[in-house]
Amino acid sequence: MNIAFTTPLPAEGFERLRGYNLNAEPETAEVLVSTFDKQVTREMIAAMPRLRLIANFGVGYNNIDLSACKERGITVTNTPQPVIEPTAELAFALMICVARRVAEFDRQLREGTCQPMAVMNNLSHGLYGKTLGIIGMGRIGQALARRALASGMKVVYHNRHELQCKVYGVQCTGVAPEPDREWQADVIKQARYLPLEVLLQEADFVSLNLPYKPETHHLIGSPQLQLMKPTAYLINTARGAHVDEAALIRALKAGQIAGAAMDVYEHEPQISEELLEMPNVVLSPHTGTGTWEGRIAMCENVCDNILAFADGQLDNMDIVQI
Numbered sequence: 001m002n003i004a005f006t007t008p009l010p011a012e013g014f015e016r017l018r019g020y021n022l023n024a025e026p027e028t029a030e031v032l033v034s035t036f037d038k039q040v041t042r043e044m045i046a047a048m049p050r051l052r053l054i055a056n057f058g059v060g061y062n063n064i065d066l067s068a069c070k071e072r073g074i075t076v077t078n079t080p081q082p083v084i085e086p087t088a089e090l091a092f093a094l095m096i097c098v099a100r101r102v103a104e105f106d107r108q109l110r111e112g113t114c115q116p117m118a119v120m121n122n123l124s125h126g127l128y129g130k131t132l133g134i135i136g137m138g139r140i141g142q143a144l145a146r147r148a149l150a151s152g153m154k155v156v157y158h159n160r161h162e163l164q165c166k167v168y169g170v171q172c173t174g175v176a177p178e179p180d181r182e183w184q185a186d187v188i189k190q191a192r193y194l195p196l197e198v199l200l201q202e203a204d205f206v207s208l209n210l211p212y213k214p215e216t217h218h219l220i221g222s223p224q225l226q227l228m229k230p231t232a233y234l235i236n237t238a239r240g241a242h243v244d245e246a247a248l249i250r251a252l253k254a255g256q257i258a259g260a261a262m263d264v265y266e267h268e269p270q271i272s273e274e275l276l277e278m279p280n281v282v283l284s285p286h287t288g289t290g291t292w293e294g295r296i297a298m299c300e301n302v303c304d305n306i307l308a309f310a311d312g313q314l315d316n317m318d319i320v321q322i
Helices: 011-017 042-046 066-072 084-099 102-111 139-150 183-190 196-202 222-227 245-254 273-277 292-310
Strands: 003-005 031-035 053-057 075-077 131-135 154-158 205-208 233-236 259-262 281-283
Touching: 011 292, 031 292, 042 066, 053 292, 066 075, 075 292, 084 102, 084 139, 084 205, 084 233, 084 259, 084 281, 084 292, 131 139, 131 196, 139 154, 139 183, 154 196, 196 222, 222 245, 245 259, 245 273, 273 281
Parallel strands: 003 031, 031 053, 053 075, 131 154, 131 205, 205 233, 233 259, 259 281
Antiparallel strands: none
């Protein structure tokens, strides 16, 4: 099988594919391994006449022209499992960082502009006892909820459907339980479902953890930001286009919310100069899944999908529904 890559990836993650041609030219490639930072356009797909599978390296797939794939009968897969823990971990780190002003204090100390070390100087806000509102209570949202609950936070969430789960979850509605996720039922039982508008009004932290679709474009705009508490923080590790960044900047300037922490951006890779200058904004360069362990695990997941495709084992693939 001839396999082409849009992006160089760790070779050690593809040891199981050594019997295949991993340096295929576009005109001969039957499989394309794509990454979120490279667009797979209709024109690119048309230039690959033998293409049968796009094995996306990542959980998001809005970098791929799915309409062109559907017309050609090309199968598209993603790697949902390895991204869960790293992304939830970063979302939680961003929450701590923006609330406790970690990045802000780091900059001030390096620049020599920090207030003197004194009892009532350099105060920040804690997470304990606060309410985390998760928009998108899928696998990543649940992994974030687990961390928040363990830290003494309350969790509310908004999802397409309220989740129902039996004790230690053999049957969970709206999720896909795995044997090593026995914590899942406890998380769902402790989290409280709310309509989006109510969540925005109640939450001290609002975290976006949902996939991007046309209907979620600018899910958070001026009306939604106006519902949030002036002491609340917005966290986005999902997709930049969920947030109307112009509206977010206006809200931050006006003090409608306390701050924001972002790993993704509406016009990525460009980042607004105004966001870069705000002390109450923490920015990360789209590194939600960016750990060495996570990258190797994603490579392995891509291999799983390719090998299952080669063997005709569609039930063992992470197929994107198009």
